[in-house]
Amino acid sequence: MRARDPATGRHCHRVVALSVALARACGLAEDELESIAVAARLHDLGKIATPDRVLFSPGRLENEDWEIMKSHAAVGADIIRQSDLPGRDQIALAVRHHHEHFDGSGYPDGLAGHDIPLHSRIISLADSYDALGDARPYHPARTHAQIMLILHREAGAKCDPDLLRVFEGMIRHSPLRVP
Secondary structure, eight states, X not given: OTTTOHXXXXXXXXXXXXXXXXXXXXXXXXXXXXXXXXXXXXXXGGGGGSOHHHHTOSSOOOHHHHHHHHXXXXXXXXXXXXXXOTTHHHHHHHHHTTXXXXXXXXXXXXXOGGGSOHHHHHHHHHXXXXXXXXXXXXXXXXXXXXXXXXXXXXXXXXXXHHHHHHHHHHHTTOTTOOO
């Protein structure tokens, strides 16, 4: 994605670092850290199939374009499953479900709570933190304090509240923390 969209490439790099740090704070084994790192790096891979008019839209997407954008999680998982990447099934699962919400309102499958794979919940939280701290056409960059307020407001709905508590402890003194 870096070649097509440098901003997405930078975002994926930060999501990898945040995801691995959170997974480590959760006490996950080294082999799981590696799997999470690869899935986080590839979490937006499906955007390769997203038309430029949608991917580079300067504002909020209309319903039809939003449906196209939402397909990137499943498309990315399908690409990974068709590869010869070691651990591809677990990585594809994490990528497929990184936009599921804890209350079941996410996509592509409407999974809820602990039915969402842990790796996906980790990547989702890292993805949200980084996206909120980065300026986008439809919102300004936010400070760490503003991001944490938003994430706490979304706890139990968008993100796993237990995972958010671990994240908050991890990010408090982390060099990955946005200003």
